Amino acid sequence: xxxxxxxxxxxxxxxxxxxxxxxxxxxxxxxxxxxxxxxxxxxxxxxxxxxxxxxxxxxxxxxxxxxxxxxxxxxxxxxxxxxxxxxxxxxxxxxxxxxxxxxxxxxxxxxxxxxxxxxxxxxxxxxxxxxxxxxxxxxxxxxxxxxxxxxxx
Amino acid sequence: xxxxxxxxxxxxxxxxxxxxxxxxxxxxxxxxxxxxxxxxxxxxxxxxxxxxxxxxxxxxxxxxxxxxxxxxxxxxxxxxxxxxxxxxxxxxxxxxxxxxxxxxxxxxxxxxxxxxxxxxxxxxxxxxxxxxxxxxxxxxxxxxxxxxxxxxxxxxxxxxxxxxxxxxxxxxxxxxxxxxxxxxxxxxxxxxxxxxxxxxxxxxxxxxxxxxxxxxxxxxxxxxxxxxxxxxxxxxxxxxxxxxxxxxxxxxxxxxxxxxxxxx
Ligand SMILES: Cc1cc2nc3c(=O)[nH]c(=O)nc-3n(C[C@H](O)[C@H](O)[C@H](O)COP(=O)(O)OP(=O)(O)OC[C@H]3O[C@@H](n4cnc5c(N)ncnc54)[C@H](O)[C@@H]3O)c2cc1C
Ligand code: FES
Ligand code: FES
Numbered sequence: 001x002x003x004x005x006x007x008x009x010x011x012x013x014x015x016x017x018x019x020x021x022x023x024x025x026x027x028x029x030x031x032x033x034x035x036x037x038x039x040x041x042x043x044x045x046x047x048x049x050x051x052x053x054x055x056x057x058x059x060x061x062x063x064x065x066x067x068x069x070x071x072x073x074x075x076x077x078x079x080x081x082x083x084x085x086x087x088x089x090x091x092x093x094x095x096x097x098x099x100x101x102x103x104x105x106x107x108x109x110x111x112x113x114x115x116x117x118x119x120x121x122x123x124x125x126x127x128x129x130x131x132x133x134x135x136x137x138x139x140x141x142x143x144x145x146x147x148x149x150x151x152x153x
Numbered sequence: 154x155x156x157x158x159x160x161x162x163x164x165x166x167x168x169x170x171x172x173x174x175x176x177x178x179x180x181x182x183x184x185x186x187x188x189x190x191x192x193x194x195x196x197x198x199x200x201x202x203x204x205x206x207x208x209x210x211x212x213x214x215x216x217x218x219x220x221x222x223x224x225x226x227x228x229x230x231x232x233x234x235x236x237x238x239x240x241x242x243x244x245x246x247x248x249x250x251x252x253x254x255x256x257x258x259x260x261x262x263x264x265x266x267x268x269x270x271x272x273x274x275x276x277x278x279x280x281x282x283x284x285x286x287x288x289x290x291x292x293x294x295x296x297x298x299x300x301x302x303x304x305x306x307x308x309x310x311x312x313x314x315x316x317x318x319x320x321x322x323x324x325x326x327x328x329x330x331x332x333x334x335x336x337x338x339x340x341x342x343x344x345x346x347x348x349x350x351x352x353x354x355x356x357x358x359x360x361x362x363x364x365x366x367x368x369x370x371x372x373x374x375x376x377x378x379x380x381x382x383x384x385x386x387x388x389x390x391x392x393x394x395x396x397x398x399x400x401x402x403x404x405x406x407x408x409x410x411x412x413x414x415x416x417x
Contacts, residue, residue, distance in 0.1 A: 001159060017156065018156065018157055018158065018159040018201070019154040019155070019156055019157065019191075021188075040192070041189060041192070042185065042188075042189055042256070043333075043334075045253070045255060048255055051258075054229070054258040055254060055255050055258060056255050056258050056259050057255045057256070057259075060184060060185055060188050060189065060256075060259070061184060061188065061259065062159075062181075062184065062188065062201075064159050064161075064203070065181075065184060065203065065205065067161075109254065109255065112254060112258075113254065116254075128254055130253050130335065131252070131253025131254055131255045131256065132253075
């Protein structure tokens with residue numbers, strides 16, 4: 001079946017099997033491999049992207065469910081000149097990552113969090129990041145990064 | 154995941170016509186339960202009928218003291234709806250406690266009710282608040298809707314269109330959640346409704362259920378102390394790696410008292 005959507009501002013379309021997951025479409029058809037697959041069961045959040053402005057887990061969604069949608073992946077955040085998005089910059093500045101596997105999903109989720117909570121407390125950030133698992137950092141620096149990015153936004 | 158045909162109807166009637174065609178067709182709402190089941194091949198429909206393009210299933214409206222929520226309304230929309238926050242804050246907080254933000258951005262009230270997962274939250278809201286499930290064929294009262302684990306009164310070809318919640322006098326939902334999945338180990342909706350007091354428990358047994366003895370005690374006196382000494386027998390409760398039946402029986406008492414306290 002044919003599927004069309006906008007990804008990082010660019011119109012894309014492809015012929016896909018109906019069972020193609022959105023994350024498979026993004027990684028394999030579009031070759032945007034910044035979106036990671038950690039668990040493939042909707043638990044870890046590594047595959048988080050924005051669909052029409054809301055964070056969703058792209059491993060738990062068919063590509064066809066995104067027909068006509070506006071998708072943003074981690075590759076769509078930085079400016080054309082390579083300037084990092086303030087959330088990416090905050091993760092860099094506060095060392096909010098170690099191996100980096102969870103990071104694309106963490107950053108996409110954190111942006112959605114700040115969009116929905118203008119001045120989040122540390123408690124809110126911890127609670128609202130519960131759909132993103134990190135096996136390295138122990139979360140402290142991730143929370144610091146999100147607090148800093150929220151304060152600057 | 155096995156291959157399937159994908160349909161994208163624009164009306165409930167068109168969706169019902171696809172369902173009636175036979176084969177093993179299934180409705181797709183947010184996909185947050187169904188896609189996972191299909192990946193595990195626990196479910197292998199021949200046709201998926203995506204409800205997301207159907208306008209009749211979207212949106213909420215308040216009429217007097219009843220709020221009607223379209224089947225395709227996402228958990229996140231219910232959690233932040235001004236009308237729900239004003240009329241039934243317990244329902245907004247329940248919706249906001251489901252899974253995580255990404256799940257709440259996709260999962261729908263219609264999908265959650267049709268699925269009737271024994272550990273899901275919405276069944277406690279519908280049963281505890283005495284809501285009505287409106288389908289393309291009829292209206293189903295809360296007491297008649299939930300049958301057993303993953304089983305409801307919905308018949309083949311029946312589609313949930315919306316759910317109507319009357320405003321309660323007071324209500325609160327408290328969940329003792331599984332810290333990994335956020336599903337309920339025990340969740341209790343305690344409510345004083347126009348039709349009387351209702352206490353609905355989810356997570357503990359094969360399907361959501363009411364506790365008549367607690368309802369009678371609370372009708373006489375709405376206070377956590379009224380529940381002292383009332384217990385639910387453990388023999389019909391779930392026992393799994395997360396909690397034994399005895400522990401769940403104990404939790405029902407504790408969580409029900411917290412819900413009554415919160416709804417004072
Ligand atoms: C990581 C994770 C954590 C979760 N945590 C929780 C939690 O804490 N609490 C909780 O309650 N849930 C939780 N869920 C489940 C989530 O709430 C699902 O969204 C919900 O159970 C199903 O809704 P859906 O819209 O995704 O339905 P789908 O998965 O699309 O469909 C589910 C079933 O309902 C049927 N169906 C869908 N719409 C209709 C309709 N209108 N009429 C008739 N039948 C219909 C489908 O055919 C299918 O059989 C979690 C899910 C995930 C992935
Ligand atoms: S890969 Fe999608 S949630 Fe883990
Ligand atoms: S930095 Fe390694 S999983 Fe989060």
